[in-house]
Amino acid sequence: MPESVGEVYHRIVRATRRAAEGQCPECANVAAERIVWEDENWILSRAADADELAAALLLQTREHSKVGQLDDELASQFGRIANRLVRIIENLPESEYVDVSRYGEYRGHFHVWFHAPFADGTDRPVDLHQVATKLANWGGDARA
Numbered sequence: 007m008p009e010s011v012g013e014v015y016h017r018i019v020r021a022t023r024r025a026a027e028g029q030c031p032e033c034a035n036v037a038a039e040r041i042v043w044e045d046e047n048w049i050l051s052r053a054a055d056a057d058e059l060a061a062a063l064l065l066q067t068r069e070h071s072k073v074g075q076l077d078d079e080l081a082s083q084f085g086r087i088a089n090r091l092v093r094i095i096e097n098l099p100e101s102e103y104v105d106v107s108r109y110g111e112y113r114g115h116f117h118v119w120f121h122a123p124f125a126d127g128t129d130r131p132v133d134l135h136q137v138a139t140k141l142a143n144w145g146g147d148a149r150a
């Protein structure tokens with residue numbers, strides 16, 4: 007039986023993250039080739055091994071921080087980025103909707119997941135270059 011959407015999310019979020027001893031696993035694992043967009047405070051990267059979804063993206067702070075402890079400036083940046091990102095992805099034909107969640111345990115960085123199941127009748131992933139360049143219209147740099 008195929009996995010449910012929730013099971014897929016769980017597997018992606020739980021994917022093993024290895025880091026050299028004494029290194030933050032998040033800092034060590036933000037591989038340049040997986041970065042979709044970034045600015046001075048935020049990094050948006052795509053999850054590895056997430057072929058069952060139209061998009062699986064992780065937005066996290068560059069600095070070490072916690073959900074619930076962002077200053078007002080970072081919190082409002084997060085709101086604007088998240089709002090734009092959902093709008094961009096939901097307007098692409100490959101995705102039906104976007105689930106936004108803080109999922110999984112604390113790993114040193116404020117992080118929120120954006121999971122987009124495929125739209126009915128398609129199994130193509132969203133074009134991350136389009137997502138990145140649209141997001142960069144408001145600032146930051148497209149990397150995908």
Ligand SMILES: [Zn+2]
Nearest residue numbers: 030032033114
């Ligand atoms: Zn770190």
